[in-house]
Amino acid sequence: MEKIVRFSTTIAPKLLDQFDEILEEKGYANRSEGIRDLIRNFIVASEWEHEGGEAIGSLTLLYDHDVRGVSDKLVELQHSHHANILSSMHVHLDEHNCLEVLVIKGEATEIQHISDALIAARGVKHGKLVMSSAGKGLG
Ligand code: NI
Numbered sequence: 001m002e003k004i005v006r007f008s009t010t011i012a013p014k015l016l017d018q019f020d021e022i023l024e025e026k027g028y029a030n031r032s033e034g035i036r037d038l039i040r041n042f043i044v045a046s047e048w049e050h051e052g053g054e055a056i057g058s059l060t061l062l063y064d065h066d067v068r069g070v071s072d073k074l075v076e077l078q079h080s081h082h083a084n085i086l087s088s089m090h091v092h093l094d095e096h097n098c099l100e101v102l103v104i105k106g107e108a109t110e111i112q113h114i115s116d117a118l119i120a121a122r123g124v125k126h127g128k129l130v131m132s133s134a135g136k137g138l139g
Helices: 013-026 031-049 070-080 108-120
Strands: 054-064 085-092 097-107 124-133
Touching (some): 031 124
Antiparallel strands (some): 054 097, 085 097
């Protein structure tokens, strides 16, 4: 296991109380764990702001398969980016609604571009990209 370091900081008591309340609500065992997650989120956000690095995103799409052409369009878009789309899962939610979750790898701007095109397709009711990390740069 990697060596860990201890550091101290100063913070207004009210801000710390608010932080502790949220940690408790979310079930964190201690402040350190919460701070580590905040720092990792900060690093991942930074990775997405800088071009060139490898990132991972998961895209959730909700669409009505009865809308003419939507299924074909989504398949066509995914095939044209097959090198970036590592995996996809399709769930038939009911008689009309489909849910797809795609795992997309590549440069952040590339993932954003692919996701935007899929979300913008006619018939897609909701789409959300979760911007994550390939993990190598995270401690
Ligand atoms: Ni379906």
